[in-house]
Amino acid sequence: MSDSAPGTEVPGRPEGGDPEPGRPAPAGPAHRRRPRRRASLLPAVLALPPLALLAAAAWLGRWVRPGADDWCFLPAVRDRGVTGLVGKFYLDDNGRVANAVLVGAYAKFQVAGHQWFGAVSGALTLAVLWAVTVLALRRARLVVPRGVPLLVAAMATALFLFVTPNTYKTFYWPAASVSHTMPPVLACAALIPLLVARTRRGRGAAVAVALAAGLVLGTLSEETAVVVVVLLAAVLLLCGRVVARPSRAFVRLWCAAGIAGAGAGALVLVTSPGSNSRRDRFGAGTASMLAPESLAASLRGFAEIAATVATTWQYAGALAAGVLLGLSARRPDGGLPRPPAHRPLLAIAGVLSLLLAGYLCTVLTYPVFRDRVSDPGANRLWNDYLLLLVALLVWAGALLGAAARRHARRTGALTAACAVLCVLVCAGPAVALDGLGATMRERAEKWDAQDRRLREGAAAGARVLPYERLVVSGMLEPFSQGGRAYWPGGCVADYYRIDRVTDATRTP
Numbered sequence: 001m002s003d004s005a006p007g008t009e010v011p012g013r014p015e016g017g018d019p020e021p022g023r024p025a026p027a028g029p030a031h032r033r034r035p036r037r038r039a040s041l042l043p044a045v046l047a048l049p050p051l052a053l054l055a056a057a058a059w060l061g062r063w064v065r066p067g068a069d070d071w072c073f074l075p076a077v078r079d080r081g082v083t084g085l086v087g088k089f090y091l092d093d094n095g096r097v098a099n100a101v102l103v104g105a106y107a108k109f110q111v112a113g114h115q116w117f118g119a120v121s122g123a124l125t126l127a128v129l130w131a132v133t134v135l136a137l138r139r140a141r142l143v144v145p146r147g148v149p150l151l152v153a154a155m156a157t158a159l160f161l162f163v164t165p166n167t168y169k170t171f172y173w174p175a176a177s178v179s180h181t182m183p184p185v186l187a188c189a190a191l192i193p194l195l196v197a198r199t200r201r202g203r204g205a206a207v208a209v210a211l212a213a214g215l216v217l218g219t220l221s222e223e224t225a226v227v228v229v230v231l232l233a234a235v236l237l238l239c240g241r242v243v244a245r246p247s248r249a250f251v252r253l254w255c256a257a258g259i260a261g262a263g264a265g266a267l268v269l270v271t272s273p274g275s276n277s278r279r280d281r282f283g284a285g286t287a288s289m290l291a292p293e294s295l296a297a298s299l300r301g302f303a304e305i306a307a308t309v310a311t312t313w314q315y316a317g318a319l320a321a322g323v324l325l326g327l328s329a330r331r332p333d334g335g336l337p338r339p340p341a342h343r344p345l346l347a348i349a350g351v352l353s354l355l356l357a358g359y360l361c362t363v364l365t366y367p368v369f370r371d372r373v374s375d376p377g378a379n380r381l382w383n384d385y386l387l388l389l390v391a392l393l394v395w396a397g398a399l400l401g402a403a404a405r406r407h408a409r410r411t412g413a414l415t416a417a418c419a420v421l422c423v424l425v426c427a428g429p430a431v432a433l434d435g436l437g438a439t440m441r442e443r444a445e446k447w448d449a450q451d452r453r454l455r456e457g458a459a460a461g462a463r464v465l466p467y468e469r470l471v472v473s474g475m476l477e478p479f480s481q482g483g484r485a486y487w488p489g490g491c492v493a494d495y496y497r498i499d500r501v502t503d504a505t506r507t508p
Contacts, residue, residue, distance in 0.1 A: 043147030043324060046419055049426040050158035054126065057162065057171060057433055058119035063440035065447040066114055067475040069175045070107075071491035077107040088274075095272030098220040098265075102178045117174040121182055122161060128189045129153035135195035142329045142337055155321040155422060156390045160383070162429035163314040165376030167436055168473035176380040183217055183224035184387040194254055203250050210258040218265015223361040223384035225262045230357040231388070232258045234349050242342050282368045289367050297371070302362040304374035305382055306355075309389065317425030318390045320418035322397020327405050327415060329398070336406055343399065350392045358385045377474045436473070443472045454496045466504035467492060479503040 066074060076085050082104030089100035106113035130153035137144060161181070164170045170181055190213035193206035217225045232255040243251050269275055288294060309315070329337050340346070365381050366373050373381065404411055447470050457465045467489065469477040478489035478501060489501050 040145040040147050042415075042419065043145055043151040043328070045147075046324070046422045047147055047151040047154045049423050049430075050154040051126075053158050053162060053426050053430055053433065054122050054154070056430070056437075057167075058122055060433065060437040060440060061115050061118035061172065063437065063444040064114045064118065064172050065444050065470075066111065067470070067472065067477060068173070068488060070114065070173075071488040071495055073103055073107045073175065074110055075491065075494040077104050078110065082108060091273050092277060093274045094278045095269040095275030096179075096219055096221075097268065097272075098216045099178055102182070102220070103175065106174050114174055117177065118172050121177055121185075122157065122171070124182075125161065125185045126153055126157045128185050128192075129156050132188055132191050132195070135192060137329070139195050140337075141332060143332055144325060144328050144330070148325055148328055151422070152321045152325055152394060155317050155425075156387075156394060158426060158429065159315060159318055159390050160387050162433065163312060163317075163425070164383075165308075165379045166473050167429070167433065168440075168475070169377070169380045170383060172440070173380075173475065179221050180223065180380045180383040183221040184227070184384060186220075187213065187217060187224060187228050188387070189213075190258070197250075203254075207250075207254050207257045210254050211261040214258045214261020214263075215265040216261075218262045218267075219269050220265075221384060222266065222269065222364055223381070225266055226360045226364065227357040227385050227388060229259055229262050230353050230360070234353045238342075238345065238349055242346060289363060294366060295363060298363040298366040298373070299359065301366060301371070301374040302359045305362065306358070308374070308376075309382070309386070314425040314428060315390070315393060317422055318393035319397040319400075320421040320425075322394040322399075323401035323404070323414065323418045324397075324422075325394070326398040326401020326403070327411055329402060337402060339399070339402065339406075347396070350395070354385060354388050354392060357388065358382075361385055439472055443470050446470050454498075454501075458496045458498050463499040465496070465498055465501055467501035468504040479505075 073085065076088055080088075082101065085104045085107070086097055086100040089096055089103075106117050109116070130149055133149040133152050137149065161167070161171050169176045171177065190209055193202070193209045197203045197206040214225070214228065217228055236252060236255045236259075239248055239252050239255070331337055361381070361384050362373055365378075369378055369381070372378050401414075404414055408414070446468070450468055450470070454465055454467070467478055469479055471477050476488065478486060478492055483503050483506065492501050493499060
């Protein structure tokens with residue numbers, strides 16, 4: 001399948017042959033090229049707003065400066081390297097070995113790593129979703145205009161990263177992105193070998209990648225690992241009905257490999273000294289997590305999260321992009337695609353998987369965050385399953401678009417409405433991003449000035465120096481809670497190689 005526009009002749013029919021009954025004669029090559037260009041122009045234009053949003057967000061990344069947990073990661077990687085951070089995570093912090101590797105990869109470049117992280121992660125998200133969209137269409141033997149896969153991927157990327165109560169913690173804060181934003185994207189990347197597998201060797205490679213990806217996710221993000229296991233279990237249950245017999249054994253093996261890998265990774269994590277230490281610190285043991293009151297509170301928290309997401313109208317942009325995809329999709333012979341079998345079953349399974357995965361993620365995070373689990377400031381915790389929501393909306397929109405194309409005589413009004421919606425959903429995040437950029441720049445200028453002062457003081461031999469809190473988007477800084485909380489003041493002192501920092505707003 002090519003992602004070029006439909007309009008080619010039906011295979012096997014001579015170019016000058018008679019057309020099928022009821023079908024107009026094929027136009028000549030010069031006439032076919034013009035509809036192709038026009039069909040590709042609209043989705044290419046509509047992809048520009050989300051791409052511009054992503055580019056602007058990447059450009060504003062130059063104003064990112066460390067805060068919260070970053071203060072602790074930077075001196076650890078500087079003094080002990082990435083392997084030292086891996087040991088710290090496994091033995092002391094949380095047991096997330098793969099998480100430590102990714103954190104070390106950007107912290108190795110110190111402040112520059114934080115500034116470039118948003119651009120790199122955003123480009124990776126776009127590339128993965130674009131590749132998965134193209135390959136999924138090819139696997140389904142559907143032909144669409146050139147710009148449609150890019151439009152779908154760009155819209156999904158913008159909605160996932162920027163339609164959020166706190167863009168800073170979702171996109172700009174590397175520590176949160178590594179734990180909750182990037183894991184779902186890496187899980188999507190594991191689909192690529194599955195979608196391209198054609199030979200025995202390709203299928204073996206896809207199974208190996210699924211096993212390795214599950215292992216990495218199990219030691220990267222407990223929540224994303226739960227989402228992956230729920231989805232793979234659903235596919236296993238439905239495989240006998242929705243997957244053709246020739247591919248059924250391979251799909252089952254691929255799902256089993258992913259579940260086995262995630263289970264092995266989770267076992268490494270939960271048995272680690274760092275995970276035990278974290279559970280003890282927060283009182284988040286298995287007994288407290290599965291206590292009836294904790295499960296009930298998790299359900300209330302997830303209901304509040306679901307209500308917030310359901311009333312965020314910008315997610316309709318994913319539905320609109322899917323409708324445009326469905327309206328433009330064709331079979332390779334130019335005919336309209338047939339509706340997929342078992343549509344109600346697949347829809348029910350997708351919604352139930354989303355709800356179950358979201359609730360289980362809330363159960364995992366509630367013992368640490370308690371009632372703050374549904375607060376907008378903790379929205380990064382929702383990202384583990386929000387990408388699944390965006391994908392389901394795109395799929396639902398594609399079904400609606402295909403149905404409209406089959407049954408409606410004219411679809412121009414629907415196309416125009418979806419095009420307008422694709423543009424409008426980018427307006428709100430653009431305004432919010434502009435305001436956030438101004439705040440980030442102001443903090444960066446103060447941060448740089450304070451950084452020079454602290455470095456100069458440390459070089460002059462001072463062992464205790466004052467520190468001014470520089471807060472952005474609810475990020476933790478030393479001397480929060482009215483100055484009572486010192487963390488991460490000790491990490492700030494380690495970063496500047498001094499003994500202690502004091503609250504600059506208080507007179508000694």
